[in-house]
Amino acid sequence: MRPEYIVVHTAAFNGNNCDRDMIDRWHKDRNWSGIGYHFVILNDKHRSKSDGTVELGRASNKAGAHALGLNSRSLGVCCIGHGDINDFTPAQYESLYQLVKQLMSEFSIPVNKVIGHRELNLLADNEVISSRYRTSKSCPGHKVDMDFIREQLSSVAINTEVESSEVSAESRLAMTNAIAVLQQHRAQFPNAQDELDEFIHHPEIIAITQ
Ligand SMILES: [Zn+2]
Structure with missing residues (x-):
């Protein structure tokens, strides 16, 4: 998979000690192959791990299971916590910006393709994805301002020239x-x-x- 988008999520769980392994168990319980996100960013409610810790989920060369309609074209980053109740912590934002900047550079993803899960509906409006993939979710949460996040990322210079592939x-x-x-x-x-x-x-x- 060569990702074109980065999709930001909330775990939508307000409890303690949530991390990559907990989400992996949730997703296995849904009979998925395992965690559907590529990256997880912890918050300040973990007993033994620091606020802002980045954990690896699914390998970034594999399609995730986090944004129906865009899974084969995107990386999923999940911030622990519940974005309808609390905004991400400052440490989570710091890690999110660092991680996303790195991914934008590595995969030549422009800032307008860093989206919140709920913004899949904008892609449906623009016919980038089928309207059947509209979501009723508020993810990454009402407290999370995606425009503000994109502003913080807008300084990343991206080479958007598509590599010309030799197709006979x-x-x-x-x-x-x-x-x-x-x-x-x-x-x-x-x-x-x-x-x-x-x-x-x-x-x-x-x-x-x-
Ligand atoms: Zn989501």
Whole structure:
């Protein structure tokens, strides 16, 4: 996976000692392969770990399970605590800015693609994702101001030039034909049509087929 977005979340849990391992257990209980976030940032309610500690979740080259509709294109960062009740702690913000700046540079992600989970709805409005992926969640929480977060990150200089990939005329044609075959048979997979449209309209696929 090459991430294009960074999605900020709250754990939406106001209890003590919440960390990567606790979330891993929650997500395994949902029959997921394990923690759906790529990074977790602890708060001041942990008995033995410091406020602002960053813990690793899912490997950043693997698709997460944190933002339906955008999982194959994004990294998920979860701040412990409940963002509807309390804002992130200053130490969490410090770690969040440091981590996100690093990820923005590493993956050439511009600041406007650092979003809160609830802002998936803006992507649906702009038809970046299917409207079926709208969320009713307030995540990362009413107390968390994503515009303010983006302001703090806006100084990061990003090289947004897409690496030009060498795609032969032959494989361009093969891809165009493969999509035509899928389109012809789309009636056979009624429940996968949104995903097909999302795939076909992905910038990487458009770059190959046009
Ligand atoms: Zn979320």
